[in-house]
Every structure is written in structure tokens, then in C-alpha cells.
Amino acid sequence: MDVELTVYLAGEIHTDWRDRIADGVDEHDLPVDLTGPVTDHAASDDCGSTILGAEDRPFWKDHKGAKLNAIRTRTLIGEADLVVVRFGGEYRQWNAAFDAGYAAALGTPYIVVHGAEHAHALKEVDAQALAVCETPEQVVAILRYVTRGELSRPSPSLSVVR
Template structure:
């Protein structure tokens, strides 16, 4: 059984690379939001042409990025959403909430220090862990026969 997993979360650290390396022994296909931040910000103008101002530029890029994310979330069997301590997490919260609304199983990774601000989201996730390694243990358990 090959699982399709969408990796939601900030794009500034290498957490996805760590997770993929640790899960390399499992039959999993990973997708994620656009990880090239510059391209994500520019995609509206790349496709639709120069926008009138920075707000319209952001709106055009957001619509295209939201379409991409929505399609990939719908195809996912499972979503893993990581909240770190260093970056604003609005997109992560939006993607995790969308996964919950779609009925997708969700593994929420967040440090203990973020328990309080994420308590409502955590209570709706399938499971909440504190580390990438714990998420990998869950993925491995899915494939365990005994």
C-alpha cells in the first residue's frame, strides 16, 4: 500500500527533507506546498502578467497557490502538519484546518511550548506529536504487521 502524504508547514527549514529521509524505507509519496518561496510569491505575475500593485500581486499568487494546495490535499491519504517555533504559521494552520474539514487524517507536529496556542487544532487532529521522529514512528506503525 503506497500512501500519499501532504506535508503542510513552514517552508523555511529542512523538516521535510528530514522526514522524507527517515521515511525512505516506507512506500510513501510526498507532496507539499510550493517550497520555493520566491516562486510562490511570484506565480501570479508569472502566469497572469504584471499586477497593478502589491496587494493584487499577492491576491493572484494566493489564488493559484490555494488551488495547488487544495488539489494536493484532496489527493492525500494523510496530512502531516508541522508548527515550528521560528516562523509565522498562518498557512500551516489553514492547511491543517482544510485537511480536517476534508476528513483527512492529520498528524500534527508541534513543540510542547506551542501546546496552548494550538490546543483547539490539536484536539481535532488524529494525533499530535512533538517531533518528526515521533511522526515517523506512527508512519512505520501503519505498516507493521505485528
């Protein structure tokens, strides 16, 4: 019997990790509905001032945008059965850490994805996660196991996080 899951993909927006998970979900026809934040960086940054009016000071522009984005984030994390949080190598992703903390506070299980270089910095976030991965393919393998009970090993050729 398949387990159906709604999975929120949180975190880093500058690489193709979400697409790789979506491709794996499609390839294996998994009963998984993927949701996530707005990944158009400019739209995410500008939503508050575009919808609610321009701001002269960057703090207030960011404040408006963060609140509008929080409506989406809180709603979708609250509806998720599982959250996957990706920390990339290039930028500090405070929002990703916050999303992990929010999922933990709600009691929603989460998986963390990051390279070995972040293991020390993310030790507290990792300690609360039910799995810590380095690749999107490992996430797909977890989703196969959780939804179908199918055990598979991700291809080593796909193990580099892009």
C-alpha cells in the first residue's frame, strides 16, 4: 500500500536540486505532491513593495516582502507531511534554518540536504532532522522507501550536489 505525502521543498533557490527531486518523483511515479516557496528571487524580494507599495528604506521593503512570503511558507509547511531543507554552499540561508526550526516546532518531520562542509555549522539543525543527505537523489530514495517500501541505492554518479 502506497503512502501519499505532501513534501515542502525549503531552502536554497540557486541550483536545480528541486528539479532533480521532482524528476525522481516523476520517474518512479511516487505518490508525492511537491510544494515550496516562490523560487523567482526577484519576485520573492519585490512582492511586498509591488503589491503593497514602494518603500524608501530597504528594511521596510524587505519587511513587507518577508511577511508576504511567510504567508505562503507557513501555510505550506503547515500542510506538509514532510519538509526537505536544502542548504547550498554559496549563500547563508537563514530562511532555510528558520524553515527547519518551524517544521520542528510543528512536529513535522524534516530531511536536511547539504554538503559535508556544512556539517559542523548545521549540527543542531541536523540533530533534529530524521535524515541528513548530501544529494537530491538520496531524498528521492528516501521518498521511494517511505511511500512504497522500495529500497534502492542512489547512483554514485549522481552524488555531487550541483
